[in-house]
Amino acid sequence: MNKYDAIVIGAGHNGLTNAAYLAKSGLNVLIVERNPYIGGATVSRELYEGWTYTNCSYVSSLLRPEIYRDLNLARHGLQVVPFGGGATLTQSGDYLGSYTNHEVKRREFARHSLHDADAYERFSTDVMRYCRFIRPFLLRTPADPTSFKPKDLSELFFLGKNLYELGEEELYEFIRFFTMSVAEFLDQYFESELVKAALSGSGLIGTALGPYSPGTAYVLLHHYMGDIDGNVGAWGFARGGMGSLAKALAGALQEHGGELRTDAPVAQIRVRNGRTKGVVLESGEEIDAPIVVSNLDAKRTFLKIMDQKDLPDEVVERAQNFKIKGSSGKLNIALDGLPEFPQFPVGCPLIKGDLHITENFEQLERAYDDWKNGTWSKWPYVDMMIPTLTDPTMAPPGKHMMSVFVQYCPAKLADGDWTPDKREAFGQTVIDAIATFSPNFKDLILHTEVRTPHEIEAEVGLTAGNIFQGDLSFDQLMFNRPFPGYAQYRGPVKGMYMCGSTTHPGGGVMAAPGANAAREILADLGRENITPEDFGDD
Amino acid sequence: MRAQYDKEHFRKHSLPTPFYPRMAELSQDSSWHCWKGYLSADYFENVELEYFAIRNACSVMDLSPMSKYRIRGQDAEAFFDRMVTRDMSKLKPGRVGYSVWCNDQGKVVDDGTIFRFGEHDYRLCAYERQYEWLMISSAGFDVDITDETEGVAALSVQGPTSFAVLSKMGLSGIETLKPFGIVHFPYHGGKLMVSRTGFTGDLGYELWVGGSKALTLWDELFEAGKHYGIRAIGTHALDIARIEAGFIQAGDDFTPANHTIRKDHDRSPFELGLGWLVHLDKPNFTGRRALIREKEKGSRYRLVKLDIDGNKPAHASYIFHGRKKVAGVVTSAVWSPTCKQNIAFASLEVAIDDPLNDLWAEIYYQRELQWNRVWQRCRVHDEPFWSPPRRRATPPGLF
Structure with a gap:
């Protein structure tokens, strides 16, 4: 008999979220972390006496409020303060x-351009329309558009319904939006170079693309769709640094009986006869579990801690070609x-x-x-x-x-x-x-x-130091994230799952991938879904 | 175009208008709100007394925060004719017209008044800021557009003695000014423009001067009005009057189309009861094609004026068909002190087989912190609730 029902690799915020939900459902869960501290990229460390750094991610907005509430993160010490x-x-x-x-x-704005001061209203309204469209999908598993399973059909129907609700004109605009550059998008509204440059930053952060590169308009939206207490687009500081977020999630995990091991780097996910068996640590220690969830990016998961012989060729090839550039x-x-x-x-x-x-x-x-x-x-x-x-x-x-x-x-x-x-x-x-x-x-x-990306990869484990665990380009979003056919958090080997930002809906400290992956794991185990649904707007 | 603010502008959220020094003296509770970035009085002393100044004597309200744009150029008339739904060739110099303008989907972007000063010279007064929309709409037209919001101060002088007050001020010839007419006077080295316009449905005028003459105007006006019951009023009193007069308010009775995020939350002119402003026989204007389609296919909503039983204002009430099926919601509601009626505007969903003769309001009201609920029958009212003959009388009476 296994001591653990599931092992989660990587105590970043998504790994912790995933493990917390599995533990909350009653599973025996172990989360293993290679560093002596937890958090992944949501980490706060004192590297100079008296100063707490917020070493990687530094602001919070996208963290799903449903998870914040559901896992009692406030009671576990998290407070996000708007600035x-x-x-x-x-x-x-x-x-x-x-x-x-x-x-x-x-x-x-009017100090720089009267036109842009008015245009900002139109811009905000349009961006809010798109945010309102996307937000309900953050806590949902992407539909597989090639599948005829009732669940996928119903998800596709949900997608269609939401697209319809955008209205005809907005639908055209929205589809253009996904492949536009942030410069082109902002040029549609503004005349002042300064205004445009100031607003474009959200389209570039974490992305190895320039303002004129197609696809950056979406990245802007990705950074706008969060909120603090309903104030959409607002960002805040996690009190005590982003590490408090990881600490609160770890508190939730432990509240539900989950175990946490630091200084425990995984060498490999063990697979036998096409089934996941557990992990082997770099120390040689083997830990058994029928379910292993990787919170590492797709490249690292499939090319570093899995034996390629255990994987379909297609997955290896997709992992090799996965876009995860350091910027x-x-x-x-x-x-x-x-x-x-x-x-x-x-x-x-x-x-x-x-x-x-x-x-x-x-x-x-x-x-x-x-x-x-x-x-x-x-x-x-x-x-x-x-x-x-x-x-x-x-x-x-x-x-x-x-x-x-x-x-x-560059990396x-x-x-x-x-x-x-x-x-x-x-x-x-x-x-x-x-x-x-x-x-x-x-x-x-x-x-x-x-x-530099070098340190971020070496210390945090993000390939090429990519903060989103994979480029947020249209070909790597929704049902294509990380790869077509593998967007529902299940890996190619039975019992193996992915829960990092490398999966839908991507990076930005949302904790949504972790919760979404937990939902699929619980479904496979025939357990009740305990992950939260979107609060909804209307 | 840049606005002339310096970096220090952040120190106060709302800026004072040119009339602020006088208004601050009168404001008993310093009860202000932000109207498009300017301090605007909720009331000065007492909302009821201020309301009755509108209907009984002479009320004065600061209109300066209104967004004001000057449109000049060879193509000014053609430009307006293209932008707004109304036939602008009918608006002659020296006249003012109310209109709405739409986006390409035929949904109302905003409403406002258009002042035609001369052949090629107009002013647009709008609820929302419209500079960008004017820029978009003016492509290809030979017009010059400037924002005059900051430079032009305005007072709305409304009520049965308003004509008497302006006459007393020495504005000779004002007796011949017809509703929606404009007249200019030399004023202390500058100019004073008077239009016979307003938002109260009563006899009234709007006075427009450069900001530097604002306090002089205020003082002369109040001096002239001291025997005519003149009183400064805030927006709360005006809100009662405008509902009585049947005037809708952007932001209350509809959301301007450029601000609607959710599908079907915008409104067409037909859906706001403003079909009379839509001149589909004009060759082309923004939204025309969509409005023709709507005319053929039917609208989604209609805005109705309701006379509701009882005396409890139906703020934010649901309106039901036969107390069963939701028909819509109240957008504005008030007890009318002049008509002694419980009145409201409601936006109803249009369904062919639902007659409007069995409408009910579900009204929630509070008594000593306790909430009560009452059902009241509603009757659709086609005319404004209040529209006295003095509103149009030329020359107007003295009271």
Whole structure:
């Protein structure tokens, strides 16, 4: 008799969510994590005494509120606090700010273009229409369009019904939307280069594509469809860093009797006679279970921890060709005080949000050109925040932590492998760029953690450091994620499942893949579905 | 075009209008709301007294936050004729017309008033901001469009003594101004425009000046009106009057099409009871094809004015056919102090076999924190609830 009913590999947020649901259903679940700490990319670590970094993912919006509520994450210590503000700074000393008050936000747009101030309303309405369309699918298993099973037919019907409800005109627009570039999409509304550049960031984050690349419009939507307490499109900080999210999920797992083992890297998923048998750790230890769920990306799952002889050729080939490009790096900086941004008037709340320094598509596209040439961007896109202005737990009073998401940063350099020197040079490029806007910034730096795709892959385990566990391109979404025929969380071997962002609905710290995979596993076991449904809009 | 705000604009959510210093003195409770980015009074002293200033004497309301656009150029008339549903060739210089404009799907983007100053010179006053829509709609037309919202201050002067007050102010010749007419006066080195327009269904005028003359206008107006019951009013009082007058309000009675996210939440002019504004015989205007189709196939909704039994306003009530089948919802409701009627607008779903003679409102109301429910019969009212002859009398009476 197996000690465990199921083993989940990887204690990132989706692995933890999946394991929590399996445990809640009454299964004996073990989650194994190769690092000495949990969280995967939702992790907060103290690398400099007194400062908590939010090392990888740094803001939350997409986390499904249904899961947040259902797993009692609040009681397990999670609090997502919305932040106000945000701005795109220009070299001329101006900026486009994003205020939380509607009228102030409008005036700020009007300061740059009266046309765009009005257009933003039309843009928001259109984006909300698409969000409203997509959101119900986040907590649903994608239909297999080639299947005639009642469940798939009913899912396809649901898809059709929702498409119909978009209305005829919107349906055309929506279909165009999936293959458009974010630049083309924004050009339909706005005239100001600064406005367009500021809004385009959401279409580029985590994506090895430029503003003019087809497919980036969808990525923008992907970042808009979340909410905080019903405030759609709002983002917030997990109090205590994104690691609190993983800790809360681990709390939920343990509440339901699940077990957690760190420092337990898996060498291989064991398969015998076409059935999953368990895992073998790198230490040689074998742990049996009839169900093994991989929270690793599709490439790593099928090419690293499975024996290719156990897999259909098609799966191996699909895994080899799976698009999972690295495009981003991260700097986490301990600061001795608050950096000054003199372009903001005294008391301006914009500094509390996400700050950016790329002011037109040209800069963004050139930044992407650098990536194509196998080097990091000379003038990067940054998504930089100072969470300590909102969250009092991350640094001593008066001190600050800055989280800087950086793009573009390739996984492989044209001049050979990443080295510590090159990593430092990359970090310096980013610091120099920020210092252009903040005269005292460099003097305040106490410690910097610099992470290129190389570190993200080596430490977190995301192939090529891709934050979404696979590109969010149309050919890898919905029933094609990760591969056609394998979008319903079941692997090619009986008893083997996938639950990471590599599956529908993709990355962004939603926890939806983990819950969706649990639903399919429970269905296969003939157990009652305990995963939550979408709250619904109407 | 950029707006002239500096970086400091974030310090207050709502900006003061040019009349703010006088209004702030009168506001007993500092009860303001944000009207398109400007401070607008809910009331100054007492909603009832302010309402009766509209119907009994002379009310003054700050209209400055209204979105105002100047449209000038050779093609101005052709441009408007193309954008709005109404036949604009009939609107002569010196006249004002109310209209709606639609998107290509024939759904109402907004409503507003169009002032024709001269052959090639217009002003559009709208509920929503329309700058982008005007830009989109003006492609190919020789027109110049500027946003005048910030620069033009406006007061709505409404009520039976409003004519007397303006005469007392020395605006000579105003007695010949007909409803929807415009007249200009020189004013302290600037200009004062008076239009016989309003949102109350009563005798009334709207006064338009450059922002720098705003306080002078306010002071002269109140001085002239001191023996005529003049009173500053907020939007709460106006809301009662406009429902009595049968005027719908964007944002209350329908959602402008560019803001609707959910299917079928937009409305066509026919569905708002504004079919009289749609001139399908015009060669071309935005939404015409869809509106012709709707005319053939039928509309989804109709907006009705309801006279409801009892005295409990049917705020947000469901309306039922025969107390069984949901027919629609109330969009605006109020007890009419002048008509002594319980009145409302409701948006009803159109179904051919449902006559409108057995409509009921399910009304929830609160007494000492306790909620009660009552069924009341509703009768469809075709005419405005209140439309006194003085509204159109030219010359108007003094009270």
